[in-house]
Amino acid sequence: xxxxxxxxxxxxxxxxxxxxxxxxxxxxxxxxxxxxxxxxxxxxxxxxxxxxxxxxxxxxxxxxxxxxxxxxxxxxxxxxxxxxxxxxxxxxxxxxxxxxxxxxxxxxxxxxxxxxxxxxxxxxxxxxxxxxxxxxxxxxxxxxxxxxxxxxxxxxxxxxxxxxxxxxxxxxxxxxxxxxxxxxxxxxxxxxxxxxxxxxxxxxxxxxxxxxxxxxxxxxxxxxxxxxxxxxxxxxxxxxxxxxxxxxxxxxxxxxxxxxxxxxxxxxxxxxxxxxxxxxxxxxxxxxxxxxxxxxxxxxxxxxxxxxxxxxxxxxxxxxxxxx
Amino acid sequence: xxxxxxxxxxxxxxxxxxxxxxxxxxxxxxxxxxxxxxxxxxxxxxxxxxxxxxxxxxxxxxxxxxxxxxxxxxxxxxxxxxxxxxxxxxxxxxxxxxxxxxxxxxxxxxxxxxxxxxxxxxxxxxxxxxxxxxxxxxxxxxxxxxxxxxxxxxxxxxxxxxxxxxxxxxxxxxxxxxxxxxxxxxxxxxxxxxxxxxxxxxxxxxxxxxxxxxxxxxxxxxxxxxxxxxxxxxxxxxxxxxxxxxxxxxxxxxxxxxxxxxxxxxxxxxxxxxxxxxxxxxxxxxxxxxxxxxxxxxxxxxxxxxxxxxxxxxxxxxxxxxxxxxxxxxxxxxxxxxxxxxxxxxxxxxxxxxxxxxxxxxxxxxxxxxxxxxxxxxxxxxxxxxxxxxxxxxxxxxxxxxxxxxxxxxxxxxxxxxxxxxxxxxxxxxxxxxxxxxxxxxxxxxxxxxxxxxxxxxxxxxxxxxxxxxxxxxxxxxxxxxxxxxxxxxxxxxxxx
Numbered sequence: 001x002x003x004x005x006x007x008x009x010x011x012x013x014x015x016x017x018x019x020x021x022x023x024x025x026x027x028x029x030x031x032x033x034x035x036x037x038x039x040x041x042x043x044x045x046x047x048x049x050x051x052x053x054x055x056x057x058x059x060x061x062x063x064x065x066x067x068x069x070x071x072x073x074x075x076x077x078x079x080x081x082x083x084x085x086x087x088x089x090x091x092x093x094x095x096x097x098x099x100x101x102x103x104x105x106x107x108x109x110x111x112x113x114x115x116x117x118x119x120x121x122x123x124x125x126x127x128x129x130x131x132x133x134x135x136x137x138x139x140x141x142x143x144x145x146x147x148x149x150x151x152x153x154x155x156x157x158x159x160x161x162x163x164x165x166x167x168x169x170x171x172x173x174x175x176x177x178x179x180x181x182x183x184x185x186x187x188x189x190x191x192x193x194x195x196x197x198x199x200x201x202x203x204x205x206x207x208x209x210x211x212x213x214x215x216x217x218x219x220x221x222x223x224x225x226x227x228x229x230x231x232x233x234x235x236x237x238x239x240x241x242x243x244x245x246x247x248x249x250x251x252x253x254x255x256x257x258x259x260x261x262x263x264x265x266x267x268x269x270x271x272x273x274x275x276x277x278x279x280x281x282x283x284x285x286x287x288x289x290x291x292x293x294x295x296x297x298x299x300x301x302x303x304x305x306x307x308x309x310x311x312x313x314x315x316x317x318x319x320x321x322x323x324x
Numbered sequence: 325x326x327x328x329x330x331x332x333x334x335x336x337x338x339x340x341x342x343x344x345x346x347x348x349x350x351x352x353x354x355x356x357x358x359x360x361x362x363x364x365x366x367x368x369x370x371x372x373x374x375x376x377x378x379x380x381x382x383x384x385x386x387x388x389x390x391x392x393x394x395x396x397x398x399x400x401x402x403x404x405x406x407x408x409x410x411x412x413x414x415x416x417x418x419x420x421x422x423x424x425x426x427x428x429x430x431x432x433x434x435x436x437x438x439x440x441x442x443x444x445x446x447x448x449x450x451x452x453x454x455x456x457x458x459x460x461x462x463x464x465x466x467x468x469x470x471x472x473x474x475x476x477x478x479x480x481x482x483x484x485x486x487x488x489x490x491x492x493x494x495x496x497x498x499x500x501x502x503x504x505x506x507x508x509x510x511x512x513x514x515x516x517x518x519x520x521x522x523x524x525x526x527x528x529x530x531x532x533x534x535x536x537x538x539x540x541x542x543x544x545x546x547x548x549x550x551x552x553x554x555x556x557x558x559x560x561x562x563x564x565x566x567x568x569x570x571x572x573x574x575x576x577x578x579x580x581x582x583x584x585x586x587x588x589x590x591x592x593x594x595x596x597x598x599x600x601x602x603x604x605x606x607x608x609x610x611x612x613x614x615x616x617x618x619x620x621x622x623x624x625x626x627x628x629x630x631x632x633x634x635x636x637x638x639x640x641x642x643x644x645x646x647x648x649x650x651x652x653x654x655x656x657x658x659x660x661x662x663x664x665x666x667x668x669x670x671x672x673x674x675x676x677x678x679x680x681x682x683x684x685x686x687x688x689x690x691x692x693x694x695x696x697x698x699x700x701x702x703x704x705x706x707x708x709x710x711x712x713x714x715x716x717x718x719x720x721x722x723x724x725x726x727x728x729x730x731x732x733x734x735x736x737x738x739x740x741x742x743x744x745x746x747x748x749x750x751x752x753x754x755x756x757x758x759x760x761x762x763x764x765x766x767x768x769x770x771x772x773x774x775x776x777x778x779x780x781x782x783x784x785x786x787x788x789x790x791x792x793x794x795x796x797x798x799x800x801x802x803x804x805x806x807x808x809x810x811x812x813x814x815x816x817x818x819x820x821x
């Protein structure tokens with residue numbers, strides 16, 4: 001053989017070898033990175049870590065949880081969307097993806113992700129201090145309607161954060177001007193609840209799960225849950241519909257997402273493992289004991305849910321002047 | 325009595341004890357690596373605790389976090405790489421002592437007073453949890469505003485040089501703290517469209533740069549004139565602390581009490597506790613001029629204070645399920661999973677579990693003495709390396725540590741920038757400590773001020789409306805005016821005589 005035939009042949013073998021390798025080696029052949037856009041120790045981190053642990057057993061390769069925090073989740077979500085779509089980088093997506101682009105923080109939307117499944121949802125609620133005069137949500141609503149603006153103040157997340165939008169959405173659904181309840185930004189629901197018990201604010205519209213210990217200690221009274229049905233953990237707390245007749249509903253969710261255009265076989269294997277992990281006894285028990293809501297939606301349904309929230313949150317933010 | 329016996333049996337189970345030793349070693353290792361924090365050590369343990377018995381699970385977290393907090397002081401003392409903002413308060417004293425060949429005294433003090441602070445905090449946790457938690461619940465943004473302001477005032481007291489230079493450093497820190505969108509308005513500031521800057525200036529990479537990289541740069545410029553840190557011997561490491569305890573009993577007690585009380589407040593924590601304690605120590609010291617130049621007195625008070633604060637943070641966590649710091653935030657989740665739901669009733673309904681938890685706390689702190697001693701022994705070998713080789717190693721540590729915090733190259737860039745800033749500051753006799761304080765407390769001050777103003781509809785007097793806020797406010801103003809008042813009194817005395 002002369003050089004002219006050897007070189008193309010060699011090139012062909014190399015190319016073939018290059019293309020053949022991924023097909024021969026079973027996915028996954030190396031550790032998988034799971035990006036959590038929020039800090040170590042928070043709720044999303046806890047769900048990410050336990051999910052990663054179970055996923056690791058299903059896939060037989062380590063799943064490393066990496067916290068990429070900052071910028072209200074923009075940094076971490078960008079890192080997931082911009083990763084190489086080879087199935088070795090996945091991440092936990094949170095409802096903030098439906099808010100940040102309306103705020104003008106990023107161009108990124110849920111459309112830039114491949115949403116593999118939704119694995120948790122916690123409905124928003126209404127909580128007041130135990131020594132507050134309101135025994136039900138209707139009474140609270142009537143005070144907000146009748147008394148001068150600022151009589152009731154709310155807290156529980158940052159300015160324009162998800163529980164702030166929950167409050168605004170509720171007020172709009174009741175036909176109350178949004179200025180009636182000024183919002184006091186806080187570092188998360190725990191800080192807002194503490195401030196409420198200390199007498200700093202009057203209500204916290206966060207998820208009831210976040211107020212569980214204070215509800216149990218009879219320091220905080222739960223008035224409503226923004227869900228279709230009552231929550232299993234709080235059977236005595238009425239839904240918002242029951243309490244005031246409002247149709248407003250909002251749940252924060254956590255989904256497992258990946259960058260777009262993953263190889264189909266990796267995607268198939270990954271989604272199967274995620275479904276198994278969701279149904280595992282460990283995950284179910286963990287979520288129940290932590291007080292997190294269990295909610296499963298496979299890829300298609302999950303994407304539809306995320307899209308619906310994107311539209312409704314966009315509307316609230318535009319009306320409230322929070323959108324850019 | 326039988327309840328207590330049951331609790332002891334739970335803890336002194338071979339499996340639990342083994343878990344404690346192993347997680348202690350793990351905590352020491354993680355804490356000693358710059359950039360890996362006690363919070364990280366705890367978060368990494370959670371998926372493993374899922375498969376453990378309740379007491380073993382809690383024991384592993386308590387032990388690992390306590391060890392990690394202490395071992396974060398080791399790279400600070402040896403290489404001037406502080407592990408946490410809390411240990412940054414006294415890193416200069418510890419590092420100077422190592423350079424003067426008194427490294428064993430510095431490390432010994434950090435170890436012994438960490439243990440004492442931890443044990444003291446635990447005793448308060450056992451005896452006074454419900455009462456202290458009630459008081460902590462009365463703190464809202466008005467009270468925290470004054471507390472943070474008091475912490476910032478500490479910058480003036482810790483500043484080793486002149487007051488104006490301390491103020492310059494403080495302002496550098498405060499300006500850096502303005503970057504990002506994690507402020508009350510959620511409006512991006514000084515980000516120039518950069519996604520990484522949206523998250524703000526992460527203070528651990530900044531701190532590593534300001535202290536450690538600046539030191540490397542100085543070595544590059546000044547060469548051997550800076551004097552190499554001497555490898556400390558571990559001989560008499562613990563025994564050498566007996567005279568220190570005898571010499572500074574008041575400082576030790578003050579650090580313990582301050583640390584526990586501030587730690588019990590959900591919005592404060594070990595960082596503020598250490599800085600306030602260090603400032604107090606200097607303010608009341610008979611030799612304040614020695615602070616920042618390798619003096620053990622500040623180590624005693626602030627070192628005890630931050631470990632006491634770590635135990636104190638469990639008070640609101642156990643009684644009301646309110647996290648006192650980022651570690652207890654994780655712990656609360658684990659408590660729920662293990663069926664130990666936090667709440668005032670936990671002390672009655674689950675007495676044997678809660679007693680076992682207290683025993684674990686005491687045991688973990690005592691375990692710190694032998695394990696900490698071994699860790700110091702292992703860590704000091706790094707100073708046997710010749711300085712020419714040591715400096716690149718420190719640079720490498722700095723880069724790894726900065727990367728570990730942000731999980732991106734951005735952390736390294738941040739660290740390098742702040743290294744240069746730190747070098748320029750020290751070349752011009754501007755102290756570094758106040759800049760760190762500004763960076764850590766600046767965002768808190770802004771947040772508590774803005775939220776208080778929203779709540780009070782813009783009335784400034786609201787900062788004095790609530791009794792605790794009024795007390796703290798008057799105290800802060802008195803601290804500011806103390807030098808003026810003292811001068812006025814002196815003048816009057818002179819006029820009379």
